[in-house]
Amino acid sequence: MTEIAARIQQLKREKNALILAHVYTPPEIQDLADFVGDSLGLSRKSADASVPQDKIIFCGVYFMAETAALLSPQKKVFIPEPNAGCPMADMADADGVVKLKNMHPGAAVVTYVNSTAAVKAVSDICVTSANAVDIVRKLPQKKIIFVPDRSLGAYVAAQIPDKEIILWPGFCPTHHRILAEFLARVKAEHPQALVLAHPENNKNILDQADFIGSTGQMQKYAAASAAEEFIVASENNLLYRLRTDNPAKKFYPVTPLAVCPNMKKNTPEKLLNVLENETNLVSVDTAVADKARQAIQKMLELT
Ligand code: SF4
Structure with missing residues (x-):
């Protein structure tokens, strides 16, 4: 474990904080989180009254942290990078x-x-x-x-x-950078692979998919499927989760362009900063x- 990772784990316990991360965050963030999930999974976790921590550090984009703050008004929700927005x-x-x-x-x-x-x-x-x-x-x-x-x-x-x-x-914009011609090329390279797509993709990508679902549904499908190879038409950090959870299977990205720059703004240094200084508190106007x-x-x- 790196020095910064050890410090984050120690502070998380001392400050009674839960670290949540979206599956599109970078691998080093996913590895530091207590729970990694898609929007639905993270909403449920945020709303779960049995979670003992009274602070949530939300590694994702701003609307996600805002949703966690809405669902857990009794808790303090922090975001490592408040400028991590979502263009959509x-x-x-x-x-x-x-x-x-x-x-x-x-x-x-x-x-x-x-x-x-x-x-x-x-x-x-x-x-x-x-x-x-x-x-x-x-x-x-x-x-x-x-x-x-x-x-x-x-x-x-x-x-x-x-x-x-x-x-x-x-x-x-991230899912719309995944173009049909890129997918055709990767399919030709891996003809056995099943195509997993997200409903945020363009229709010409969905038309070529073997499975369409949320990232959480893609994870379940890939784990349960007898297939051994998959092409993933979504944000590329999802491949880290899929590969980690299914080490015997192969996952291919469609294009290196399928990266959400805002998710990438979550770094271990910023996560540590929030834990140390309790900055970037997320609040929503009461009305x-x-x-x-x-x-x-x-x-x-x-x-
Ligand atoms: S991938 Fe990034 S830009 Fe696209 S919807 Fe998710 S947060 Fe927004």
């Missing part, structure tokens, strides 16, 4: 969503958790990529405004053709927090 979350604004809502009275606003607390607060319910199809199917409304990811929204619409889905024009929390809790109840 920043593509939607609360005023715009309210305007769209007014144009479609009676429609339910369904918001992907990859969004700001302010946007969640004007939404009827949140979803993750793991539960979006199930939740939209369960809603009584026939008309849905889906915010902010047009790719996930289009994927949901294709699964539930009897609902009208109005798409917000947001997207994940916004109550409404945003309701949208997330509705999701957890329906999941």
Whole structure:
């Protein structure tokens, strides 16, 4: 163990802090975390009242730490790098969503958790990529405004053709850098490999996938599958998790471009700094927090 890793482990115990990390964070961060997961898994962990720690250090991007703060108002939530944003979350604004809502009275606003607390607060319910199809199917409304990811929204619409889905024009730049021609090349190099894709991918990637799901669902699929080789059309740090958990199997990235620069801003040095100095506390305006929390809790109840 490196000196910095040992210091982080020691301080974590002394300060009664839980380290959570998203599967897109760099390997050295995943190795330091108490729990590594996708948005749904991390939301559940944040909301889990049986977790004894009273502090959460959230290694991910800002909206994720904000979600943890919403779900655990009695705990202090810190983020190693407060400027780790999500470009897709920043593509939607609360005023715009309210305007769209007014144009479609009676429609339910369904918001992907990859969004700001302010946007969640004007939404009827949140979803993750793991539960979006199930939740939209369960809603009584026939008309849905889906915010902010047009790719996930289009994927949901294709699964539930009897609902009208109005798409917000947001997207994940990292997943959209994974192009069909890159995938074709990797498939030609590894013809036996199954293709795992994420609903944030472009449709021409999803059309070539053997399995489509959230990162957590991809992990379960790869572990249970009899196949030994997989091409992963998602953020490349997910491959570290997949390789660590399945050492006998092979995982190939589609392109070195599939990296989320904001997730990369999480470093052991910044994690140590937060533990030492208790800086970068994440807080959400109370009026916004109550409404945003309701949208997330509705999701957890329906999941
Ligand atoms: S991978 Fe995409 S959606 Fe996820 S945090 Fe990065 S930019 Fe946002």
